[in-house]
Amino acid sequence: MTLTAVEAAPKAELHIHLEGSLEPDMLLALAARNKVAIPYKTADELRAAYDFANLQEFLELYWAGQSVLLTERDFYDLTHAYLARAHRDNVVHVEAYLLPQGHTPRGVPFAAVLDGALAAFDDARHAFGITGGIILGLNRHATQDDALDVLRAATPYRDRILALGLEGPEKGNPPSKFTRVYDQARDWGWHLTAHAGEEGPPEYIVEALDVLKVARIDHGVRCDQSPDLVRRLADQRMPLTVCPLSNVMLKVFPALAQHNLRRLLQAGLCVTVNSDDPPYFGGYVNANYTQSATALGLTEIEQQQLVRNGFVAAFIDDDLRARYLRDLDAAWPQGKA
Ligand code: HPA
Numbered sequence: 001m002t003l004t005a006v007e008a009a010p011k012a013e014l015h016i017h018l019e020g021s022l023e024p025d026m027l028l029a030l031a032a033r034n035k036v037a038i039p040y041k042t043a044d045e046l047r048a049a050y051d052f053a054n055l056q057e058f059l060e061l062y063w064a065g066q067s068v069l070l071t072e073r074d075f076y077d078l079t080h081a082y083l084a085r086a087h088r089d090n091v092v093h094v095e096a097y098l099l100p101q102g103h104t105p106r107g108v109p110f111a112a113v114l115d116g117a118l119a120a121f122d123d124a125r126h127a128f129g130i131t132g133g134i135i136l137g138l139n140r141h142a143t144q145d146d147a148l149d150v151l152r153a154a155t156p157y158r159d160r161i162l163a164l165g166l167e168g169p170e171k172g173n174p175p176s177k178f179t180r181v182y183d184q185a186r187d188w189g190w191h192l193t194a195h196a197g198e199e200g201p202p203e204y205i206v207e208a209l210d211v212l213k214v215a216r217i218d219h220g221v222r223c224d225q226s227p228d229l230v231r232r233l234a235d236q237r238m239p240l241t242v243c244p245l246s247n248v249m250l251k252v253f254p255a256l257a258q259h260n261l262r263r264l265l266q267a268g269l270c271v272t273v274n275s276d277d278p279p280y281f282g283g284y285v286n287a288n289y290t291q292s293a294t295a296l297g298l299t300e301i302e303q304q305q306l307v308r309n310g311f312v313a314a315f316i317d318d319d320l321r322a323r324y325l326r327d328l329d330a331a332w333p334q335g336k337a
């Protein structure tokens with residue numbers, strides 16, 4: 001099978017939840033290995049449940065699915081499987097969310113979660129040359145005190161965690177709830193990002209920028225309800241980590257053809273393309289690119305710009321960024337408009 005240019009190009013993936021990369025087959029295998037009872041017997045039964053009216057319905061299944069993850073080996077296997085799959089999509093740099101609050105309340109040691117995932121990143125660097133690291137995710141429906149406990153537990157990992165992020169049910173949980181946590185992570189020198197403007201209003205994007213001082217917005221697609229905000233995001237070249245298939249599966253847009261990704265790109269925003277929770281939403285990063293390209297009629301130059309933006313928005317130093325941009329230019333010479 002010949003790959004399209006965008007499929008073959010080296011890419012960054014900046015918005016992927018490791019727990020959301022749990023494939024049905026692995027979920028069943030881990031349930032059996034760990035003797036965790038789940039209400040599904042086959043992968044097809046699980047896939048049939050991937051039908052969501054909104055973010056909350058997805059989150060409930062996503063949290064239930066995480067119950068099979070118990071040991072350091074489980075977190076290694078989960079992370080390794082995702083990185084190997086991303087490598088097949090020619091992803092060369094990954095920044096992946098990991099959610100300790102999804103596991104420590106079930107008695108899983110914080111160290112098992114982090115050590116397993118970090119070891120898989122180390123091995124993927126050697127095996128595939130993949131760079132990147134972990135975004136420590138916070139559940140936004142939990143309290144700020146809970147979040148501060150997570151940061152305390154993360155202290156021994158301070159130098160091995162790339163960034164802080166915010167995920168979970170957005171409405172009613174504004175970014176400003178986590179001001180002190182973000183202040184501390186900034187003092188530690190971590191990069192900062194947050195989900196905002198997926199289901200929540202444009203004001204949450206503004207709060208993430210002004211109060212949490214994030215360098216990137218996850219999703220952010222509801223910015224288009226505020227022309228002033230769209231202008232600001234374009235002027236600041238503030239990256240959005242957009243997840244087109246996720247947005248359709250969670251009814252943020254009725255269909256891919258109605259997605260605003262192309263409009264935002266044309267308005268000058270630094271839009272990137274990512275997979276969010278690939279088995280749940282029907283595709284890894286290449287599927288997000290190719291299906292968006294078809295549904296929205298993206299030109300080759302627009303597709304190249306999206307890939308390029310992934311490296312521009314990555315939390316990497318300027319030398320590595322320049323190297324990745326050169327590699328991209330070499331692999332995919334200037335496309336057609
Ligand atoms: N939004 C909020 N929380 C999440 C998501 C998302 O798209 N995916 C996994 N956790």
Ligand code: ZN
Pocket residue numbers: 015017167195218276
């Ligand atoms: Zn997400």
